[in-house]
Amino acid sequence: MIVIPFKAFALIEVDITRGNLNPLPLAVSPLSIDEQSRKSFENILKEQNIGSEISTIVENNLRTSGLFNPISKDAFLQAPDIANLKPRFEDWNLIKAQALITGKVTYVDEKLRVEFRLWDVLAAKEMMALAFTTVPNNWRRVGHIISDKVYERLTGEKGYFDTRIIYVAEEGPKTQRKKRLAIMDQDGANNKFLTLGNELVLTPRFNPTSQMVTYLSYFKNLPRVYLLDIETGTQEVVGDFPGMTFAPRFSPDGKKIIMSFAKDGKSDIYTMDLENRLVERITNHPSIDTSPSYSPNGKFIAFNSDRSGYQQIYIMRSDGSDVKRISFGNGIYGTPVWSPRGDLIAFTKLHKGKFYIGVMRTDGKGERLLTENYYQEAPSWSPNGRVLIFYRETKTNAKGEGFSAKLWSIDLTGYNERLVETQTDASDPSWSSLLSN
Amino acid sequence: MILSKIYKNTLLILAACLVLTACATKKEVTTPQIEGQMQSDVYTGDDTVKYLADGVPDRVFFATNETILTTASRETLRAQAAWLRQNSSINVVLEGHADERGTREYNLALGERRANSAKDYLMTYGISSDRISVLSYGKERPVDAGSNPLAWSKNRRSVTVKAN
Numbered sequence: 029m030i031v032i033p034f035k036a037f038a039l040i041e042v043d044i045t046r047g048n049l050n051p052l053p054l055a056v057s058p059l060s061i062d063e064q065s066r067k068s069f070e071n072i073l074k075e076q077n078i079g080s081e082i083s084t085i086v087e088n089n090l091r092t093s094g095l096f097n098p099i100s101k102d103a104f105l106q107a108p109d110i111a112n113l114k115p116r117f118e119d120w121n122l123i124k125a126q127a128l129i130t131g132k133v134t135y136v137d138e139k140l141r142v143e144f145r146l147w148d149v150l151a152a153k154e155m156m157a158l159a160f161t162t163v164p165n166n167w168r169r170v171g172h173i174i175s176d177k178v179y180e181r182l183t184g185e186k187g188y189f190d191t192r193i194i195y196v197a198e199e200g201p202k203t204q205r206k207k208r209l210a211i212m213d214q215d216g217a218n219n220k221f222l223t224l225g226n227e228l229v230l231t232p233r234f235n236p237t238s239q240m241v242t243y244l245s246y247f248k249n250l251p252r253v254y255l256l257d258i259e260t261g262t263q264e265v266v267g268d269f270p271g272m273t274f275a276p277r278f279s280p281d282g283k284k285i286i287m288s289f290a291k292d293g294k295s296d297i298y299t300m301d302l303e304n305r306l307v308e309r310i311t312n313h314p315s316i317d318t319s320p321s322y323s324p325n326g327k328f329i330a331f332n333s334d335r336s337g338y339q340q341i342y343i344m345r346s347d348g349s350d351v352k353r354i355s356f357g358n359g360i361y362g363t364p365v366w367s368p369r370g371d372l373i374a375f376t377k378l379h380k381g382k383f384y385i386g387v388m389r390t391d392g393k394g395e396r397l398l399t400e401n402y403y404q405e406a407p408s409w410s411p412n413g414r415v416l417i418f419y420r421e422t423k424t425n426a427k428g429e430g431f432s433a434k435l436w437s438i439d440l441t442g443y444n445e446r447l448v449e450t451q452t453d454a455s456d457p458s459w460s461s462l463l464s465n
Numbered sequence: 466m467i468l469s470k471i472y473k474n475t476l477l478i479l480a481a482c483l484v485l486t487a488c489a490t491k492k493e494v495t496t497p498q499i500e501g502q503m504q505s506d507v508y509t510g511d512d513t514v515k516y517l518a519d520g521v522p523d524r525v526f527f528a529t530n531e532t533i534l535t536t537a538s539r540e541t542l543r544a545q546a547a548w549l550r551q552n553s554s555i556n557v558v559l560e561g562h563a564d565e566r567g568t569r570e571y572n573l574a575l576g577e578r579r580a581n582s583a584k585d586y587l588m589t590y591g592i593s594s595d596r597i598s599v600l601s602y603g604k605e606r607p608v609d610a611g612s613n614p615l616a617w618s619k620n621r622r623s624v625t626v627k628a629n
Binding site for chain 2: 201202203204205228230231244249251271272274275288290292293294295316318319332334338339362363376378381402403405406421423424426427428429431456
């Protein structure tokens, strides 16, 4: 995909520390499209008008972030084609839009060409203009990339919309759940099942640098960590361990897998180098050491261990030295996940029968609980370190009915908690890196 | 600058969370022990129990977060050991399980540890480790779908399954 920036000024900005308290009203005009291009895309993509479809994607993304409040298109006074040439700012001002996104889609040489502009309505100025050319099938990604560019321009932080979520799709009764690996765009589109459900699969995690995934599969009733290439579908078992391997994650450079290996009632943390296949033991303790997660610079590992008697969070150097407990609050702590920004660790906490998703600084101080529920766990960070996605299970009634598992997301500030819609029940979400940069 | 703003803002949220926690924990629900089915958190009933042979129950139960065998569990395992000695061609898989009140990955390890605590006991009664394999399901295969202490107690278990 080719991105050509035109020019940029610094004008309106969104205060991102405030969650959804004061979302910025903005208008996303349908992208204009000439009749011939519209017909071409309708033939290829079976979408009636991808100009307005792309603008809807942008609108939904920005709304979901909680930082923007897209204005209903019914209120728009100016036609898309004219708005993109020169907006009548007084019209947009009248409907209280502070920012305006306009654009144009054309079909050129069998490619999809999109240009878009971001306007500051009050200052009556263009803030950003970009053009993309790509294959028509990438049309949804164009919407996500526009969203990322607008988000970055207005908040000063990278976006997280051109991303995917890998998760476990669940069906069937609680006592006999059928579980399949599934992948979807961050907004729920393009859902695809990656395994058939013949064996139990758990905890898929993205490689931060490629389209590889590591996960736990009960293939042939031997729970082992696997590696899956989601482009080619090839799978392989990771390492040759005489027992269960589980809780896998990639190192930040994508070259190693870190995981637990359970033997004789003890679980320790190991790494395997994916290039030379060398296995290294990182912890050696009679306790359960699991849920390892690297710091973004690769120098440290957070994990949970019950060596104190209960599950608590520890950090150590990546060679296993200098083990330090960092969680000291009331309750038990698990699933530490290092923020991509490096300054925070997200975790699951169980205290007095309630489960919390929270964050703490890497020295364990500054604990903040973001959300409380009957059962929820396994936070995963958006690539910009702004949003956490996790799963939540419901309590069943006296007859054991009413079970469900769903994905939820919440802003780092504790605001903007949202259900992430999935075709089936879902758990164990993992957020990919930005697909484009 | 952005960060310091986040921290300032979060103080407020932290305060809100504390209030929430206080409300939630004010009244802890203490479920009455179901007569004859649970004893100090360990399932003692036989609803879910199957038999490997006459008088040889297939499973043992554990207290929350525990992997220690109770007196009743040791009795069950001695019966299993005697049965295995009489049937020397039979191999078994010990399937370890946890309840739903724990994180998935920790529960996988906990199930493994429970099954191993049963395995160790069988071995002290003369069963060769070659005949016993261990498989943890964590919280993935509950026998009772309930969300209550009795259901959880049935699910914290190690089940001995014939492998051949």
